[in-house]
Amino acid sequence: MEADKNTVVPGRLAVDLCGLVLKNPVMTASGTFGYGEEYAPFCDLNRLGAIVVKGLSLEPRAGNPPPRIMETRCGMLNAVGLQNVGVRAFIAKKLPFLRQFNVAVIANIFGETIDEYRRVTEILTHAAGVNAIEVNISCPNVKKGGVAFGAHPDAAASVTEAVRGETDLPVIVKLTPNVTDITEIAQAVESAGADAVSLINTLTGMSVDIERRRPHLANVTGGLSGPAVKPVALRMVWQVIRSVKIPVIGIGGISTAADALEFLITGASAVQIGTANFIHPAATMEIIDGIEDYMIRHRIGCMQDLLGSLQTDG
Amino acid sequence: MAEKPSIAIGQVMENRSVAPGHFLLTIRLPLSFATPIPGQFVMIRDPDRDEPLLPRPISVYGFQREDGHAILNLLCRVAGRGTSLFSRLNSGSTLTVLGPLGRGFTIDPDVRQILLVAGGVGAAPLAFLLQECVFSKPHSAKRQVTAYLGAGTAELLTGLNRFEGFCNLRTATDDGSCGYHGNVTEMLALDLGEYDAKSTLILACGPMAMIRSLDLLLRDTRIRCQVSLEERMACGVGACLGCVVAIKEGEGRNGYRRVCHDGPVFDIGEIHWNPPVEG
Structure with a gap:
């Protein structure tokens, strides 16, 4: 029997991400969706595949001085510097709000030392209501930690091992594109026990105010995100998919359902929406609808039939 | 609310x-x-x-x-x-x-005198406030409103027609083409002694230099002052943390607060002008 193309198959968009079943593959990228509450007036949080919260550290962090952001052609630079409330305040004040919704909560974590990553993981694992950990070893805007761990396979593996040893929750490691060979890092974290990798974090960039002859950002450099980075992100996702067995989550400039579908067809198991939230607060809702419309139009019954369906010659 | x-x-x-x-x-x-x-x-x-x-x-x-x-x-x-x-x-x-x-201006019930202080296009939110005061609030009759508007030149005193006839009005221009010859804070300084500190509220919006000089002017007074700040923003809803301003948080601590969500209106005394840079 031919399926009515207008019938929405329950669970058509569901994906299994290292044991975590998501109702659809659309997540919010860390740092672009706050702790969920900021977007609740504009989005039905219940409809999201997952919410990845703003990066959490052991203690609250003030972040970098302003100016922190600058729009560039087809993108934006940011150097927020991981300002956050700290993991304990997140659990006490932010997590209860998120738990009201039927949505997976992924805690993005950051540390200046391996021990800090370990302790943040321990605290989150004992708090009810966190469904997975995303390990940020790729922030370009802080002096200690961050990309210092993400740029070297051994250091990336050490952080992954430390987090892995502390939790039974799925561990996703978020990778930086600011390396010569991202597959090397991906393989290192896979061997160290990561359940999935997410990529890419921002590309390090810079912008100058020619009238004042000063950098636009107080931090001088910042991370480039937005549509400008999408082809680079997609290329790296494609490379990593071919070099590891664990699921890959695609991130980078995804603004529309078509953008998301490029990553899914290439083989990403899920996608994260970042800068697009700033451009259009309901971007995630439109992307979910657009993926569903595409699947109905192409008579694709489940995500497994779509993911990695990319045809290449040779 | x-x-x-x-x-x-x-x-x-x-x-x-x-x-x-x-x-x-x-x-x-x-x-x-x-x-x-x-x-x-x-x-x-x-x-x-x-x-x-x-x-x-x-x-x-x-x-x-x-x-x-x-x-x-x-x-x-x-x-x-x-x-x-x-x-x-x-x-x-x-x-x-x-x-x-964002969070708008708040006027406590004990305020009897409102001073609106604007630099350039900073007049915009204050014109809206005046409109609301004049046309909406039943107890506004008990309040005096005086606007101090400053700009580079007479023609840059935008929004002037939204103040004229609705409140007491003083203007200042950098080139002297309209009103006081000088900046708006200097003009306000000349009048400040006439106002009762306890029942006066200043609401201000303008360039950071104006807000900073206003802060210096008011430092030795007890006049309450709220300022509306401007900053580059990405999301506008508190998520991106791009638009922060350094704020004194008490106990000698400082922190960054979001202009979009915690502001754009802040008490002027909250602003930390020389915050330490975190390493």
Whole structure:
């Protein structure tokens, strides 16, 4: 029997991400969706595949001085510097709000030392209501930690091992594109026990105010995100998919359902929406609808039939 | 209490140049758009353009409901590429309007004298506040309002017609072409002794240099002062942490607060002018 193309198959968009079943593959990228509450007036949080919260550290962090952001052609630079409330305040004040919704909560974590990553993981694992950990070893805007761990396979593996040893929750490691060979890092974290990798974090960039002859950002450099980075992100996702067995989550400039579908067809198991939230607060809702419309139009019954369906010659 | 913000499609009814580099947008919105509190802002974006990417924050200059629509007025200064494109929008163009956003001005019941202090296009949110004071609030009769408006030249005193006749008005221009010859804070300094510190509230909006000199002027007084700040924003809703201002948090601690969500209106004493840079 031919399926009515207008019938929405329950669970058509569901994906299994290292044991975590998501109702659809659309997540919010860390740092672009706050702790969920900021977007609740504009989005039905219940409809999201997952919410990845703003990066959490052991203690609250003030972040970098302003100016922190600058729009560039087809993108934006940011150097927020991981300002956050700290993991304990997140659990006490932010997590209860998120738990009201039927949505997976992924805690993005950051540390200046391996021990800090370990302790943040321990605290989150004992708090009810966190469904997975995303390990940020790729922030370009802080002096200690961050990309210092993400740029070297051994250091990336050490952080992954430390987090892995502390939790039974799925561990996703978020990778930086600011390396010569991202597959090397991906393989290192896979061997160290990561359940999935997410990529890419921002590309390090810079912008100058020619009238004042000063950098636009107080931090001088910042991370480039937005549509400008999408082809680079997609290329790296494609490379990593071919070099590891664990699921890959695609991130980078995804603004529309078509953008998301490029990553899914290439083989990403899920996608994260970042800068697009700033451009259009309901971007995630439109992307979910657009993926569903595409699947109905192409008579694709489940995500497994779509993911990695990319045809290449040779 | 602020009403819930929404994303609305607006239609430009009129786009008029009001001074060199300044324009007044009149936007028709669905009736469901929440009523802004003076000091709140909206994020506007041209949905027909891929670029610029980010919406731009503009404070509310006027808001009314008529003929089944909400009418939003935005007084803007051309500050960069985004606002430059807005200045050339034709009537009939559509804009996405996100808002109303942020924390507006709050006037305590014991306030008897309100001083509005504006620099340039900073007059916009104060004109909206004056409109609300004059036309909406039943107890406004008990309050005196005096506006101190400053700008570079007479023609840059934008929004002047929204103050004339509705409050006491003093103007200052850098070139002396209208009113006091000098900046608005100097002009205010001359009058400040006439006001009763306990019952006076200053509401201000303008360039950071003006706000900083206002802070210095008020430091030795007990006059309350709220300022509306401007900062580059990405999201406008508190998520991106891009628009922060350094704030004194007590016990010698400092922190960054979001202009979009914790402000844009802050007590002037909260602002930390020389915050230590974290290593």
